[in-house]
Amino acid sequence: TNIRIFGFAGSLRKGSYNKALLRCALEQVPAGAELEIFDLGEIPPYNQDLDDRMPDVVRTFKSKIRAADAILIATPEYNYSMSGVLKNAIDWASRPIGDNSFDDKPVAIMSASIGMIAGARAQYHLRQTCVYINMHPLNQPEVMVPFVEDKIDHNGHVTDEKTRRKIKELLESLIVWTKRLKRS
Ligand code: FNR
Numbered sequence: 001t002n003i004r005i006f007g008f009a010g011s012l013r014k015g016s017y018n019k020a021l022l023r024c025a026l027e028q029v030p031a032g033a034e035l036e037i038f039d040l041g042e043i044p045p046y047n048q049d050l051d052d053r054m055p056d057v058v059r060t061f062k063s064k065i066r067a068a069d070a071i072l073i074a075t076p077e078y079n080y081s082m083s084g085v086l087k088n089a090i091d092w093a094s095r096p097i098g099d100n101s102f103d104d105k106p107v108a109i110m111s112a113s114i115g116m117i118a119g120a121r122a123q124y125h126l127r128q129t130c131v132y133i134n135m136h137p138l139n140q141p142e143v144m145v146p147f148v149e150d151k152i153d154h155n156g157h158v159t160d161e162k163t164r165r166k167i168k169e170l171l172e173s174l175i176v177w178t179k180r181l182k183r184s
Contacts, residue, residue: 003033003175005111006068010086012041015156017112018074019150019165024158025072025110028168033175035072038064051096058092065101070178071135072171074110077122087129094133096104102133106181108174110143110167113137118144138177143170 007025009018022037029035042057054062065071075082093101109126111119123144130137143166145151151160158164 003069003178005033005070005072006064007035007072008038008040010083012085018076018154020152020156020158021074021110021112022165024167025171028171030172040085043089043092046091047087051108053072062093062101070174071105071107073107075119075122075126077111077113077119078122081125084124089131102135105135106174106178107135108138108170112145112148114149116146118146120144122142127169136181138174141166141169141173
């Protein structure tokens with residue numbers, strides 16, 4: 001059966017470069033794998049009072065994570081960290097205690113930024129969060145896309161060949177990583 005990858009981006013805007021990275025991944029999913037992309041737009045602000053009666057959209061999000069073999073996250077960098085939208089969604093899915101949907105999942109991380117540092121700082125914050133939620137991030141290749149506005153056309157299509165290749169490599173490596181973690 002196919003390796004199921006579940007992906008989401010930490011930006012809600014229609015023209016998001018990080019969403020574009022996910023679409024580029026979707027165009028290049030290797031044989032033997034499938035990728036579903038989820039939009040975080042409907043996920044409300046986290047409220048711990050709702051841990052025992054989470055909103056339907058959060059339940060759906062959690063069950064899709066659970067059902068996946070691997071996770072793919074595209075994060076923007078907001079003020080040197082991941083976006084609040086992304087952290088908020090992660091916080092929901094990590095709860096309630098004892099039902100952390102991310103537990104033991106492999107994850108690949110990408111980031112796109114209009115700046116030179118390419119979202120690197122956001123990635124490292126996200127990697128730190130992965131420690132507590134016990135996700136296993138892929139180390140290589142690193143997909144950090146600087147000056148991204150030069151690499152995507154007005155339709156939100158990634159046109160830069162090097163970037164496209166890196167994203168394909170990331171998927172291939174994530175599949176190997178996922179199989180390696182499953183073997184026991
Ligand atoms: C940014 N941006 C940004 N870029 C960066 O490289 N480092 C940063 O710390 C920040 N900080 C930041 C804060 C906030 C609130 C916004 C809105 C933006 C710029 C950011 O890289 C740019 O807006 C990207 O286009 C965001 O990703 P999406 O929405 O295109 O996926």
